Structure formats: C-alpha cells, structure tokens
Amino acid sequence: MIRSARWVDRIDLQRFRFWVQLTAFVLLVYGGYLALDLGSQLPIFSCGYNREGRAGVCYLLPLQHQLARPWTQLFSFAGIGLLTGFATFLLWFIVLNKGWCGFICPLGTLQDWLTAIRKRLGIRYSLYGERTFNRLSWVKFVLLALLLLIPLGIGGGFWSHDWGAPFCQICPGRVILPLFTGDPEQLTVDFSSVGTTLLTGGGMFIAGLFIAGSFFKKRFFCFFCPMSALHYLIAKPALLKLKKEGAKCTKCGNCFNVCDMEIRAIADDIERTEIMTDDCTLCLKCVAACPEPGALKVEFARINIFEATEDGFLKRMNQGAPRDGSKP
Amino acid sequence: MAANPDTPLFNRTRQAREAEVMLNKLIDEFDDNPASMHYFYDLFRRLFIQGEKVAHPPGAQIGITCIQAPEELIRAVGAIPIRLCNGAYHYDQIGADLMPAKSCSLVKATLGRLHDHEQGVPRVGKLEAIINPSTCDQKKKAGVMMEELGYQVHDLEFPNVKESEPARIYWQRTVRELAVTLQRLTGRRVTRKNLNTAMARTRRAQMAFRALHNLRRKAPSLILGKDVFLITNAYFFDDLERWTSAVEALVAELKQRQQNGFNAAQKKAPRILFTGSPPVFPNLKLPLLIEEAGGVVVADETCSANRMLYDLPAVDEWRVNHMIDALADHYLKPCTCPIFTRNDDRRRRLLDLARDFAADGVVYQAFSGCQVYEMEQRSVARTLQEAGIPMLYVETDYSPDDMGQLSTRIEAFLESIKTRKRQARTQRA
DSSP states (O other), X not given: OHHHHHHHHTOOHHHHHHHHHHHHHHHHHHGGGGTOOOOSOBSSOOOTTOTTTOSSOBTHHHHHHHHTSXXXXXXXXXXXXXXXXXXXXXXXXXXXXXXXXXXXXXXXXXXXXXXXXXXHTTOOOBOOHHHHHXXXXXXXXXXXXXXXXXXXXXXXXXXXXXXXXXHHHHOHHHHHGGGGGTOGGXXXXXXXXHHHHHHHHHHHHHHHHHHHHHHHBTTTGGGGOHHHHHHHHTOTTOSEEXXXXXXXXXXXXXXXXXXXXXXXXXXXOOSOSBOOOTTOOOOOHHHHTOOSTTTEEEEETTXXXXXXXXXXXXXXXXXXXXXXXXXX | OTTOTTHHHHTTSHHHHHHHHHHHHHHHTSSOOOXXXXXXXXXXXXXXXXXXBOOOOSSOEEEESSTTSOHHHHHHTTOEEEEOXXXXXXXXXXXXXXXXXXXXXXXXXXXXXXXXXGGSSSBOOOOSEEEEEOOSHHHHHHHHHHHHTTOOEEEEOOOSOOXXXXXXXXXXXXXXXXXXXXXXXXXXXXXXXXXXXHHHHHHHHHHHHHHHHHHTTSSSOSSOHHHHHHHHHHTTTSOHHHHHHHHHXXXXXXXXXXXXXXXXSOTTOOEEEEEESOOBTTBOHXXXXXXXXXOEEEEEEOTTTHHHHSOOOOOSSOSHHHHHHHHHHHHHTTOOOTTSSOOHHHHXXXXXXXXXXXXXXXXXEEETTOHHHHHHHHHHHHXXXXXXXOEXXXXXXXXXXXXXXXXXXXXXXXXXXXXXXXXXXXXXX
C-alpha cells in the first residue's frame, strides 16, 4: 500500500490529466454513437444540444426545463421529478466533487487544449490579477440565481417561453460542442422573438469570447460558470477532498503561482483545512507543485490518495522543464 | 607554492588568526567529525587561513548582499554569484570606520571586507557589480558606501510588506529589471534554456541541502550544527557543483552512520533550534558554544542556512517571463526576514521546525544593532512560550570578548532543559 502510494505521489500529473480529459471528452461527446447514455443529470457541461454524440446531458438543461413547468404542476407531481433529478445529480457530483471540472468537463478540457495551443505557439498567458479576480468572483452566483429564477418566472407566467433554458442559450457549450459531431445548427441567431434574439445572439458572442478568452487566459470561462457555483454550494458531503495542513505551509506561493484560477487562498490561507474554494476546479496542480511534504493532499472518502512530497515535486519540476538537451 | 609570495605573511594576519582559532575549535574539540566534512574544513583552511583565491570557472563575479538576489538569474547569464555577508571580527572593526559604532556587525564586516578590495577574504577576485537588495536600513545605506569604495552597485528594490498583491507585482517588476541589468552587464541574454539550466543547478544544490536537513530530524543526531553552518557558509562563495557534490557525499556518509546507529552528540543532548541573526564563519561562536556545552543544533531559521536554501520554486509554463515571475515569488513569499512588517510566518516556521525536529529549546541570536531582530524578540518569545518551548535570547556581536559570559548562560540554559526533561520523565513514570 505504502509502495503504491509513493508511486502515485511521484506521478506526472499533467500527463495523467491529459489522458483522463481526452478519454472523458471522447466518451461524452461521441459516446452517444455507441448508445452510451449516462442520463441527464451530469454535473458537467456535456451538452444536450449535441444530440447525436452526447453520452449524457448536463444537469442544467433539464433543471431549467423542469423549473419552467407551470407552478400548479411544479408544486405537485412535477416536484417529485425535480427532486429525484436533483438527487441523481447530487449522487454523481459527490463522487468527484469539483474534480468533474478539472478532469471530466468537456468545456474545461477544451479550454485546456486552447491553452496547450497557446503554449506551443510560445505566447505568454494573461492573468486577471487580484482586483479583477475579486470583482468577478460573484458573477457565477448571479448567473446561477438567474438560471433558476427566470425559468421559475416562466412557470409563474411572468415571462414567455422564449426565455426558456436561458443559460443554455448563452452557454458556449451549446454553440461549440455540437460542432465536434459536425452539427453547425447552433451556430445561428434565432430572430423569432426579442428574447430568443437576445439570448442566442448573446450565446454567439459569448462563444467567441470563450475561444479568444481561454486562448490567452487559462480556464477563462470557469470563473463565470454557474455549474461551478452550484457545485460549491453542495460540496460538503463530497468524497474527493483537497486538504491543507497550514502548519506545514511556508506560504511559498508555488500553488498560487501554478493555479489556473488564480486562487490566492490556496497559498495564503493557513487556517482552513478544507481548502477547495468556489473557483477551484480540483485540477490538483497545486498539490503537484507543492514541495512541502503533506502540506497539501487529496483524500477520497478520507483515504489519502495523493499528497505533496519532495520526491514528487523534484521529479515533476525536472520533467516539466523544457526538454532541449539542457540537462545540467 | 612560490607563486603566492604573500602566503607566509598572510597566515599571520589578524583575519587569518581569527579564522584559524575558530576553525581549529570547530574541528579539534569534537571527536568523530564526518570524513566528508574534510572537504569543507580544507576549503575554509585554504581560503581563510592560507589566503588562497576561490577557484571558479571563468565568468563575471557578482556580489550579492542578501539572499533575495535571485542567484539563478545571475547564473543564467554565465556570471557567478558571491554572497558577501561576512563574519570576521577583523573586518567588523575595519567597517566600524564606515558605519556608526552601534551598527550590526554583519553589515560592518561586509563593508570592511569590501574595503580590502581584492585582498578581502575570502578572495574571489574582481567583482563586476554588487546587487544590494533594499532589505534592512543598514544594508540599504551600505549600498552607497560600497559605491564610494569603488564598486558598481545595483540596488534591488525589495518591498517591506510581503502579503499584499501590489508588493508582489512591484517585486516581480524589480526582478525583471534585474534580468535586464544583468544582460547589460554580461552581454548575455537570459534565455529559456540557460535559465532552466541555472534553475536545475540550484535545484540540485537545494535538494542536497534538503536531504541533509531531513537527516537532522533523526534522533540520535547524525551531524552537529556547527558543521552544517560551515557547509551552508561555503555556499556563499564555493563553486556550485563542487559544493553540491560534497554535500551529496556527506549525505551518503550520514545515511551510513544512521545504519550503524551512530550518535554525533551526547546521549541526552538537548536539541536546539537556532534562529535570528545569521552565523557566518568565523563568527560561529554561538553554535560552537552550544555544542561545546553538550547541546546539538538540529535545525535553524537563519538566512545563512535554512532560509537561504530550503524553499523551492515551481514553474507552471517554462517560458522566460513566467520563470522569472516564479523566481520572484520564490524570493519574496516564503521569506521570514524580520525586515517585513509582520512576522507571523517566522513564528509559524519556528513552531513547525521545533515540532518537526523535536527541538527542546530555541536559541535566538540578535546582533547588537540589528534592530529588526531585537524588536521581534518579544513576539517570538511569546509564541514559543505559549507552545511550551524554552528560549534563550542572546544579544551579541562579532567580538570574542563575551564568550566566557555566553558560555555560562548557555550551559545554564541547557542544564535547565535537561532538568525539565528529567522532571517530565519522572512525572510520566
């Protein structure tokens, strides 16, 4: 057991993540062709508009549809469907916690691939910086509130169904993911009413922003993701946990430095033991970049599965350095 | 040896005699010095007592006056960083002509050594430039005095707050500008390749240090603290690869010692954590007195050892810009220097080291005139007291005059620790 744990601690996390992400992407975007169906309560952007290839549907789509039911239905029999749907979503979610974002979400993976292209081209990354970061952190919660309230308003008769599934309409996943199965149908603006025009137009615009933004800024979109906000609100019972032992932390800032989401607390917070914040994607790069044994670790159902070690750190840093024959 | 005509004269200088007295004590008063330590004993003997010049491959030599000057950048442009912080009482007295009488010995000695130019020991030859991070007031002001002595000084603007983001950005910019300065100075560009090589070289040295550091957790002790200070002092000026190989050899020897159940100290030797003003050879009097009195220094929190070599930088994307920013973070964020506004990290670090290394007590050295260390004494003492760790605060300087008095205080401190431990044992029994 100890032997195998040692081996895991020395893992090349970047490569491991790449293969997990690629596998998950292929399964989720093309699995439908193999009649794979994981249901429609997935805690990731496995887009339902990718009708042919999808192997499961992002929970936000059915959630918004269910909430838009007339209130008389919603507060009686349809409420049961809503609750069971949420329960299924919760069960999926608690297995990996936000690890769904860092390892499985196709939209997250796409951003990492754009990052990889930028790296290949030798272009520097951009950062939000602390001030912008603080200014942006509430956006995802507002989006989450809107995506719940607007459908409720439709059900209550305040708005027309043109505003249905509002978040899906502006989500870059709807525009981009179907393209991977050769379906350009979502690449349009629906001018049939003011609502649809605004939403689908916004969707097109945001999709463009998504591609440009995540090319220059690592995980550009995740800062605004309402799914990420929802995750954070229900993260307490999750099995996969990111733990920090403040006493062992030297605040060297390595974890903050490599964090795609620019989460400062990972380095500076020495009080909290459960260090996953609302923006975290559990990509675990921080653990891989930590040279302080045991300061950061990953637990699954309270079992330590991966932790910071000097050995692992050294191996990853020596490997991560450019391989151009400049070994000392 | 006729090539060096002043050798016979040299070893009769005050500087050489001071070094010889200290080195002989460090070696002769202890049995069972590790065989691998002879590299370092020999190095100090040749450089400090015989006045030999430090052997380095060709390259511009750049003096640094603090650990905050990023050595990887200096090495990337093919130059050699030489840490100038000096420990000689002889130079302290020369420096006293340049600084106010009540200044810190280390700053005075550093100036005094520079005053002797290429004859200053350890002899490293010509210094192309000196990088002087703006840390404490005395070092800050010493920069101009070095300029007056004829050196080219580059002030490295260092923030005195480290928690805030503006400070971090400011420091990153400083470090980027240093890269430009170094490029101008040496005519070589900092590239991804040479910076990576430089970082890998330093990383190897740091890992060797960490291996040594980790072995000091072991009880019984495998090595004495006086030897470790000598080793980390050698890092100031020695050739990087030679130093690293020597440490790696020592680590291998200590592992062998561990297998043989060796004990470098007495059986119930109190384990001491050393903090405060940095011991720099030949001023190793406090570590020496502790270990002469039967204690063993198992860890330290000083900028001449642990703080200089322990923390490791991480890079996410290996491009020059990101590498330089990561280096900047590494030289600022984990630093526990008392010049910063707050000292929470220093106190946390001490507690962590005390626990990890099973330290029985802490010895806190403050050089007279080093206000920041003097001022942090109370808060550090309180933190340690709350954790139940006894602390001895020693205000001293480079003068050997107080050794008798210090030795009495240290013996009493170690005795009180032994009594505490004995009482704790009987209470438990």
